[in-house]
Amino acid sequence: GSQPVDNTAGETAGSEQGAVEKTTYIIGIDGEYPPYASIDKEGKVTGFDVESAKWVAENQGFEVEFQPLAWDGIIPALLAGKIDMVYSGMTITPDRLEKVNFTTPYLKVDQGVAFHNDSDLTLDDFKAGKAVVGAQRGTTGSIWVEKNLIETELITEDQLKYYDNFPSVITDLQNKRIDAAIYDVPSLAAAIEEKPIEIRGQIDTGEVYGVAIRKDDTELLEKMNDGINNLMDDPAWQVLLEKYSLV
Ligand code: ARG
Known part of the structure:
Protein backbone atom coordinates (compact mmCIF):
# COMPACT_ATOMS: atom_id res chain seq x y z
CA GLY A 1 0.00 0.00 0.00
CA SER A 2 1.20 3.52 -0.57
CA GLN A 3 -1.42 5.59 1.20
CA PRO A 4 -0.30 7.89 4.00
CA VAL A 5 -0.76 6.14 7.31
CA ASP A 6 -3.00 7.97 9.73
CA ASN A 7 -0.91 8.42 12.81
CA THR A 8 -3.22 10.97 14.39
CA ALA A 9 -6.05 8.56 15.21
CA GLY A 10 -7.29 9.15 18.71
CA GLU A 11 -5.62 12.53 18.99
CA THR A 12 -7.60 15.72 19.07
CA ALA A 13 -5.15 18.10 17.45
CA GLY A 14 -6.83 21.23 16.22
CA SER A 15 -10.17 20.38 17.75
CA GLU A 16 -10.10 23.09 20.40
CA GLN A 17 -12.02 26.23 19.61
CA GLY A 18 -10.00 28.78 17.75
CA ALA A 19 -7.09 26.42 17.21
CA VAL A 20 -4.93 27.43 14.28
CA GLU A 21 -4.56 24.85 11.52
CA LYS A 22 -1.03 23.53 11.64
CA THR A 23 1.02 22.70 8.57
CA LEU A 107 23.09 8.95 14.68
CA LYS A 108 26.25 7.14 13.63
CA VAL A 109 26.21 3.52 12.41
CA ASP A 110 28.43 0.91 10.83
CA GLN A 111 27.65 -1.93 8.43
CA GLY A 112 27.19 -5.44 9.80
CA VAL A 113 27.66 -8.72 7.94
CA ALA A 114 25.51 -11.70 8.91
CA PHE A 115 25.71 -15.40 8.03
CA HIS A 116 23.61 -18.49 8.58
CA ASN A 117 24.52 -20.28 11.84
CA ASP A 118 25.36 -23.40 9.78
CA SER A 119 27.88 -21.57 7.62
CA ASP A 120 31.64 -21.53 8.32
CA LEU A 121 32.19 -18.26 6.52
CA THR A 122 33.84 -15.35 8.34
CA LEU A 123 33.96 -11.62 7.79
CA ASP A 124 37.40 -12.08 6.18
CA ASP A 125 35.98 -14.65 3.76
CA PHE A 126 33.28 -12.17 2.87
CA LYS A 127 35.85 -9.40 2.33
CA ALA A 128 37.90 -11.80 0.19
CA GLY A 129 34.93 -12.35 -2.09
CA LYS A 130 34.00 -15.86 -0.99
CA ALA A 131 30.30 -15.21 -0.43
CA VAL A 132 27.19 -14.49 -2.41
CA VAL A 133 25.81 -11.48 -0.58
CA GLY A 134 22.31 -10.03 -0.38
CA ALA A 135 21.61 -6.34 0.17
CA GLN A 136 18.70 -3.94 -0.06
CA ARG A 137 18.83 -2.00 -3.33
CA GLY A 138 20.08 1.56 -3.00
CA THR A 139 21.50 1.24 0.51
CA THR A 140 24.96 2.09 1.74
CA GLY A 141 25.45 -1.66 2.34
CA SER A 142 24.91 -2.50 -1.33
CA ILE A 143 27.04 0.49 -2.34
CA TRP A 144 29.87 -0.75 -0.06
CA VAL A 145 29.85 -4.11 -1.84
CA GLU A 146 29.80 -2.47 -5.28
CA LYS A 147 32.75 -0.20 -4.44
CA ASN A 148 34.86 -2.60 -2.41
CA LEU A 149 34.16 -6.03 -3.89
CA ILE A 150 32.77 -5.60 -7.43
CA GLU A 151 34.84 -2.62 -8.64
CA THR A 152 37.97 -4.30 -7.25
CA GLU A 153 36.95 -7.54 -9.00
CA LEU A 154 36.99 -9.57 -5.80
CA ILE A 155 33.50 -10.73 -6.73
CA THR A 156 31.53 -10.85 -9.94
CA GLU A 157 28.31 -8.87 -10.34
CA ASP A 158 26.17 -11.96 -9.89
CA GLN A 159 27.59 -12.45 -6.38
CA LEU A 160 25.59 -9.44 -5.20
CA LYS A 161 21.83 -9.99 -5.04
CA TYR A 162 19.60 -6.93 -4.76
CA TYR A 163 16.31 -6.88 -2.87
CA ASP A 164 13.62 -4.20 -2.60
CA ASN A 165 13.25 -4.69 1.15
CA PHE A 166 15.42 -6.12 3.85
CA PRO A 167 13.09 -8.83 5.23
CA SER A 168 13.39 -10.70 1.91
CA VAL A 169 17.20 -10.63 2.21
CA ILE A 170 16.87 -12.34 5.58
CA THR A 171 14.38 -14.91 4.22
CA ASP A 172 16.83 -15.87 1.47
CA LEU A 173 19.72 -16.06 3.94
CA GLN A 174 17.65 -18.23 6.25
CA ASN A 175 16.84 -20.53 3.30
CA LYS A 176 20.52 -20.55 2.26
CA ARG A 177 19.89 -19.05 -1.15
CA ILE A 178 22.60 -16.50 -0.33
CA ASP A 179 25.64 -16.74 1.98
CA ALA A 180 25.67 -13.36 3.66
CA ALA A 181 23.67 -10.19 4.27
CA ILE A 182 24.96 -6.66 4.76
CA TYR A 183 23.04 -3.84 6.46
CA ASP A 184 23.25 -1.08 9.07
CA VAL A 185 24.13 -2.90 12.32
CA PRO A 186 21.10 -1.93 14.45
CA SER A 187 18.65 -2.84 11.68
CA LEU A 188 20.50 -6.04 10.89
CA ALA A 189 20.34 -7.01 14.58
CA ALA A 190 16.60 -6.29 14.66
CA ALA A 191 15.95 -8.27 11.46
CA ILE A 192 17.73 -11.47 12.56
CA GLU A 193 16.09 -11.72 15.99
CA GLU A 194 15.02 -15.31 16.69
CA LYS A 195 16.43 -16.47 13.34
CA PRO A 196 19.28 -18.99 12.81
CA ILE A 197 21.49 -16.13 11.65
CA GLU A 198 24.34 -14.30 13.33
CA ILE A 199 26.37 -11.15 12.80
CA ARG A 200 30.03 -12.12 12.47
CA GLY A 201 31.62 -8.76 12.19
CA GLN A 202 31.22 -5.21 11.14
CA ILE A 203 32.74 -2.78 8.72
CA ASP A 204 33.43 0.57 10.32
CA THR A 205 32.02 2.91 7.71
CA GLY A 206 31.30 5.53 10.38
CA GLU A 207 28.32 6.72 8.37
CA VAL A 208 25.82 9.15 9.88
CA TYR A 209 22.08 9.55 9.48
N1 ARG B 1 21.54 3.76 6.12
C1 ARG B 1 21.47 3.03 4.89
C2 ARG B 1 21.30 3.96 3.73
O1 ARG B 1 21.13 5.11 3.89
C3 ARG B 1 20.36 2.03 4.88
C4 ARG B 1 19.05 2.68 5.04
C5 ARG B 1 17.95 1.78 4.88
N2 ARG B 1 16.84 2.53 5.34
C6 ARG B 1 15.62 2.16 5.18
N3 ARG B 1 14.69 2.95 5.60
N4 ARG B 1 15.38 1.04 4.58
O2 ARG B 1 21.35 3.55 2.61
Whole structure:
Protein backbone atom coordinates (compact mmCIF):
# COMPACT_ATOMS: atom_id res chain seq x y z
CA GLY A 1 0.00 0.00 0.00
CA SER A 2 1.20 3.52 -0.57
CA GLN A 3 -1.42 5.59 1.20
CA PRO A 4 -0.30 7.89 4.00
CA VAL A 5 -0.76 6.14 7.31
CA ASP A 6 -3.00 7.97 9.73
CA ASN A 7 -0.91 8.42 12.81
CA THR A 8 -3.22 10.97 14.39
CA ALA A 9 -6.05 8.56 15.21
CA GLY A 10 -7.29 9.15 18.71
CA GLU A 11 -5.62 12.53 18.99
CA THR A 12 -7.60 15.72 19.07
CA ALA A 13 -5.15 18.10 17.45
CA GLY A 14 -6.83 21.23 16.22
CA SER A 15 -10.17 20.38 17.75
CA GLU A 16 -10.10 23.09 20.40
CA GLN A 17 -12.02 26.23 19.61
CA GLY A 18 -10.00 28.78 17.75
CA ALA A 19 -7.09 26.42 17.21
CA VAL A 20 -4.93 27.43 14.28
CA GLU A 21 -4.56 24.85 11.52
CA LYS A 22 -1.03 23.53 11.64
CA THR A 23 1.02 22.70 8.57
CA THR A 24 1.25 18.98 7.88
CA TYR A 25 4.46 17.57 6.45
CA ILE A 26 4.55 14.15 4.80
CA ILE A 27 7.45 12.00 5.92
CA GLY A 28 8.69 9.23 3.64
CA ILE A 29 9.74 6.04 5.39
CA ASP A 30 10.58 2.47 4.59
CA GLY A 31 7.87 0.66 6.56
CA GLU A 32 10.04 -2.41 7.05
CA TYR A 33 12.98 -0.85 8.78
CA PRO A 34 13.04 -1.57 12.50
CA PRO A 35 14.19 -0.17 14.85
CA TYR A 36 13.83 3.16 12.98
CA ALA A 37 10.50 2.85 11.20
CA SER A 38 8.07 -0.01 10.87
CA ILE A 39 4.38 -0.64 10.53
CA ASP A 40 2.81 -3.11 12.92
CA LYS A 41 -0.12 -5.44 12.24
CA GLU A 42 -2.67 -2.78 13.19
CA GLY A 43 -1.11 -0.41 10.69
CA LYS A 44 0.47 1.75 13.39
CA VAL A 45 3.79 3.34 12.51
CA THR A 46 6.46 3.00 15.20
CA GLY A 47 10.20 3.26 15.62
CA PHE A 48 13.02 5.51 16.72
CA ASP A 49 12.82 7.83 13.72
CA VAL A 50 9.02 7.91 13.83
CA GLU A 51 8.97 8.92 17.49
CA SER A 52 11.79 11.40 16.93
CA ALA A 53 9.86 12.95 14.04
CA LYS A 54 6.74 13.32 16.19
CA TRP A 55 8.78 14.95 18.97
CA VAL A 56 10.37 17.39 16.52
CA ALA A 57 6.97 18.18 14.99
CA GLU A 58 5.49 18.93 18.40
CA ASN A 59 8.53 21.02 19.30
CA GLN A 60 8.37 23.02 16.06
CA GLY A 61 4.58 23.33 15.90
CA PHE A 62 3.66 21.28 12.85
CA GLU A 63 1.91 17.98 12.11
CA VAL A 64 3.40 14.92 10.43
CA GLU A 65 2.04 12.02 8.43
CA PHE A 66 4.03 8.97 7.44
CA GLN A 67 4.11 7.62 3.90
CA PRO A 68 5.68 4.19 3.38
CA LEU A 69 7.61 3.93 0.10
CA ALA A 70 10.05 1.60 -1.62
CA TRP A 71 13.51 2.62 -0.42
CA ASP A 72 15.01 2.76 -3.88
CA GLY A 73 12.40 5.28 -5.04
CA ILE A 74 12.32 7.43 -1.94
CA ILE A 75 14.61 10.26 -3.12
CA PRO A 76 12.77 10.51 -6.47
CA ALA A 77 9.50 10.74 -4.49
CA LEU A 78 11.00 13.57 -2.41
CA LEU A 79 12.21 15.43 -5.49
CA ALA A 80 8.78 15.01 -7.10
CA GLY A 81 7.12 16.58 -4.06
CA LYS A 82 5.18 13.45 -3.07
CA ILE A 83 6.76 13.67 0.38
CA ASP A 84 8.41 16.55 2.23
CA MET A 85 11.30 14.69 3.84
CA VAL A 86 12.90 11.29 4.32
CA TYR A 87 13.28 10.49 8.01
CA SER A 88 14.17 6.82 7.88
CA GLY A 89 17.75 6.02 8.80
CA MET A 90 19.16 7.60 5.67
CA THR A 91 22.92 7.92 5.55
CA ILE A 92 24.34 11.26 4.41
CA THR A 93 26.41 10.42 1.31
CA PRO A 94 28.16 12.65 -1.27
CA ASP A 95 25.95 11.24 -4.06
CA ARG A 96 22.73 12.00 -2.19
CA LEU A 97 24.03 15.48 -1.25
CA GLU A 98 24.12 16.30 -4.95
CA LYS A 99 20.34 15.90 -5.06
CA VAL A 100 19.05 16.85 -1.59
CA ASN A 101 19.98 18.63 1.62
CA PHE A 102 20.45 16.83 4.90
CA THR A 103 19.83 18.03 8.42
CA THR A 104 22.45 17.87 11.09
CA PRO A 105 23.54 14.23 11.69
CA TYR A 106 21.69 12.51 14.53
CA LEU A 107 23.09 8.95 14.68
CA LYS A 108 26.25 7.14 13.63
CA VAL A 109 26.21 3.52 12.41
CA ASP A 110 28.43 0.91 10.83
CA GLN A 111 27.65 -1.93 8.43
CA GLY A 112 27.19 -5.44 9.80
CA VAL A 113 27.66 -8.72 7.94
CA ALA A 114 25.51 -11.70 8.91
CA PHE A 115 25.71 -15.40 8.03
CA HIS A 116 23.61 -18.49 8.58
CA ASN A 117 24.52 -20.28 11.84
CA ASP A 118 25.36 -23.40 9.78
CA SER A 119 27.88 -21.57 7.62
CA ASP A 120 31.64 -21.53 8.32
CA LEU A 121 32.19 -18.26 6.52
CA THR A 122 33.84 -15.35 8.34
CA LEU A 123 33.96 -11.62 7.79
CA ASP A 124 37.40 -12.08 6.18
CA ASP A 125 35.98 -14.65 3.76
CA PHE A 126 33.28 -12.17 2.87
CA LYS A 127 35.85 -9.40 2.33
CA ALA A 128 37.90 -11.80 0.19
CA GLY A 129 34.93 -12.35 -2.09
CA LYS A 130 34.00 -15.86 -0.99
CA ALA A 131 30.30 -15.21 -0.43
CA VAL A 132 27.19 -14.49 -2.41
CA VAL A 133 25.81 -11.48 -0.58
CA GLY A 134 22.31 -10.03 -0.38
CA ALA A 135 21.61 -6.34 0.17
CA GLN A 136 18.70 -3.94 -0.06
CA ARG A 137 18.83 -2.00 -3.33
CA GLY A 138 20.08 1.56 -3.00
CA THR A 139 21.50 1.24 0.51
CA THR A 140 24.96 2.09 1.74
CA GLY A 141 25.45 -1.66 2.34
CA SER A 142 24.91 -2.50 -1.33
CA ILE A 143 27.04 0.49 -2.34
CA TRP A 144 29.87 -0.75 -0.06
CA VAL A 145 29.85 -4.11 -1.84
CA GLU A 146 29.80 -2.47 -5.28
CA LYS A 147 32.75 -0.20 -4.44
CA ASN A 148 34.86 -2.60 -2.41
CA LEU A 149 34.16 -6.03 -3.89
CA ILE A 150 32.77 -5.60 -7.43
CA GLU A 151 34.84 -2.62 -8.64
CA THR A 152 37.97 -4.30 -7.25
CA GLU A 153 36.95 -7.54 -9.00
CA LEU A 154 36.99 -9.57 -5.80
CA ILE A 155 33.50 -10.73 -6.73
CA THR A 156 31.53 -10.85 -9.94
CA GLU A 157 28.31 -8.87 -10.34
CA ASP A 158 26.17 -11.96 -9.89
CA GLN A 159 27.59 -12.45 -6.38
CA LEU A 160 25.59 -9.44 -5.20
CA LYS A 161 21.83 -9.99 -5.04
CA TYR A 162 19.60 -6.93 -4.76
CA TYR A 163 16.31 -6.88 -2.87
CA ASP A 164 13.62 -4.20 -2.60
CA ASN A 165 13.25 -4.69 1.15
CA PHE A 166 15.42 -6.12 3.85
CA PRO A 167 13.09 -8.83 5.23
CA SER A 168 13.39 -10.70 1.91
CA VAL A 169 17.20 -10.63 2.21
CA ILE A 170 16.87 -12.34 5.58
CA THR A 171 14.38 -14.91 4.22
CA ASP A 172 16.83 -15.87 1.47
CA LEU A 173 19.72 -16.06 3.94
CA GLN A 174 17.65 -18.23 6.25
CA ASN A 175 16.84 -20.53 3.30
CA LYS A 176 20.52 -20.55 2.26
CA ARG A 177 19.89 -19.05 -1.15
CA ILE A 178 22.60 -16.50 -0.33
CA ASP A 179 25.64 -16.74 1.98
CA ALA A 180 25.67 -13.36 3.66
CA ALA A 181 23.67 -10.19 4.27
CA ILE A 182 24.96 -6.66 4.76
CA TYR A 183 23.04 -3.84 6.46
CA ASP A 184 23.25 -1.08 9.07
CA VAL A 185 24.13 -2.90 12.32
CA PRO A 186 21.10 -1.93 14.45
CA SER A 187 18.65 -2.84 11.68
CA LEU A 188 20.50 -6.04 10.89
CA ALA A 189 20.34 -7.01 14.58
CA ALA A 190 16.60 -6.29 14.66
CA ALA A 191 15.95 -8.27 11.46
CA ILE A 192 17.73 -11.47 12.56
CA GLU A 193 16.09 -11.72 15.99
CA GLU A 194 15.02 -15.31 16.69
CA LYS A 195 16.43 -16.47 13.34
CA PRO A 196 19.28 -18.99 12.81
CA ILE A 197 21.49 -16.13 11.65
CA GLU A 198 24.34 -14.30 13.33
CA ILE A 199 26.37 -11.15 12.80
CA ARG A 200 30.03 -12.12 12.47
CA GLY A 201 31.62 -8.76 12.19
CA GLN A 202 31.22 -5.21 11.14
CA ILE A 203 32.74 -2.78 8.72
CA ASP A 204 33.43 0.57 10.32
CA THR A 205 32.02 2.91 7.71
CA GLY A 206 31.30 5.53 10.38
CA GLU A 207 28.32 6.72 8.37
CA VAL A 208 25.82 9.15 9.88
CA TYR A 209 22.08 9.55 9.48
CA GLY A 210 20.34 12.78 8.59
CA VAL A 211 16.87 13.80 7.43
CA ALA A 212 16.74 14.45 3.67
CA ILE A 213 14.90 17.57 2.47
CA ARG A 214 14.55 19.20 -0.97
CA LYS A 215 17.24 21.81 -1.61
CA ASP A 216 14.69 24.57 -2.24
CA ASP A 217 12.93 23.87 1.06
CA THR A 218 15.26 25.85 3.31
CA GLU A 219 12.46 26.81 5.70
CA LEU A 220 11.78 23.16 6.54
CA LEU A 221 15.51 22.45 6.82
CA GLU A 222 15.84 25.20 9.44
CA LYS A 223 12.86 23.90 11.44
CA MET A 224 14.13 20.33 11.32
CA ASN A 225 17.66 21.32 12.36
CA ASP A 226 16.27 23.36 15.21
CA GLY A 227 13.96 20.54 16.35
CA ILE A 228 16.58 17.79 16.06
CA ASN A 229 19.10 19.86 18.02
CA ASN A 230 16.46 20.49 20.68
CA LEU A 231 15.65 16.78 20.82
CA MET A 232 19.29 15.77 21.20
CA ASP A 233 19.61 18.25 24.08
CA ASP A 234 16.49 16.89 25.78
CA PRO A 235 16.27 13.93 28.20
CA ALA A 236 13.76 12.42 25.72
CA TRP A 237 16.70 11.60 23.43
CA GLN A 238 18.29 9.20 25.90
CA VAL A 239 14.91 7.62 26.62
CA LEU A 240 14.39 6.97 22.90
CA LEU A 241 17.90 5.57 22.41
CA GLU A 242 17.32 3.14 25.26
CA LYS A 243 13.82 2.19 24.16
CA TYR A 244 15.11 1.12 20.75
CA SER A 245 18.34 -0.48 22.06
CA LEU A 246 20.55 2.07 20.32
CA VAL A 247 22.92 2.58 23.26
N1 ARG B 1 21.54 3.76 6.12
C1 ARG B 1 21.47 3.03 4.89
C2 ARG B 1 21.30 3.96 3.73
O1 ARG B 1 21.13 5.11 3.89
C3 ARG B 1 20.36 2.03 4.88
C4 ARG B 1 19.05 2.68 5.04
C5 ARG B 1 17.95 1.78 4.88
N2 ARG B 1 16.84 2.53 5.34
C6 ARG B 1 15.62 2.16 5.18
N3 ARG B 1 14.69 2.95 5.60
N4 ARG B 1 15.38 1.04 4.58
O2 ARG B 1 21.35 3.55 2.61
